[in-house]
Amino acid sequence: MCEAPEKDLYAVLGAGPSDSVQQLRHRYQQLALQYHPDRLGADCSSESTVEKFVEVDAAWKILGDPTRRRQYDLQRRDECLYTYCCRCGGGFSVTEEETRRTQQDDEEEETEEGQPTGVVVCCDTCSLSVFITWPSERLQSQNTV
Structure with a gap:
């Protein structure tokens, strides 16, 4: 079955x-x-x-x-997952899929060249949030490889 x-x-x-x-x-x-x-x-x-x-x-x-x-x-976790420990003992995590989705959203909104793109990630235990950024050129080069 x-x-x-x-x-x-x-x-x-x-x-x-x-x-x-x-x-x-x-x-x-x-x-x-x-x-x-x-x-x-x-x-x-x-x-x-x-x-x-x-x-x-x-x-x-x-x-x-x-x-x-x-x-x-x-x-x-069958895809790439990026994690970072929070000061409370919890953790921040973002998947590669979420970063790609964010990149697609940024491309649709026509962000300025050289401006960092990113995603807000919340701690899984406390209320702390971080904004993770990366240069848009890096993601474009990853997608063309």
Whole structure:
């Protein structure tokens, strides 16, 4: 029997790996209000709504716990991941895919030549955020190689 591929828990919450715990909690609360069976009452006629709530709740239980989130992030690491330790003991991480996506967004917005491009990355434990930059020429040369 073939197993269904595991869903991306960040996508379930409509978030990304670089989002802080506070941002994930906010997304979870929004989705819980939208899909919770008690809130929907009699309108909860379809099983898909209940299934969606269970899926959102399961994603939050993993991503809301720092230890379980780290384990999940390690399991899904099949692409290049850049990490840096935070002063609180947590960590910052950004995937190569996120840097490429940021580069594509910058190209569409026609950033000035020589201006650094970057991405905001949140610590997975505390509220500290950093802006990681790189020269746009470096990324262009990587894509042409």
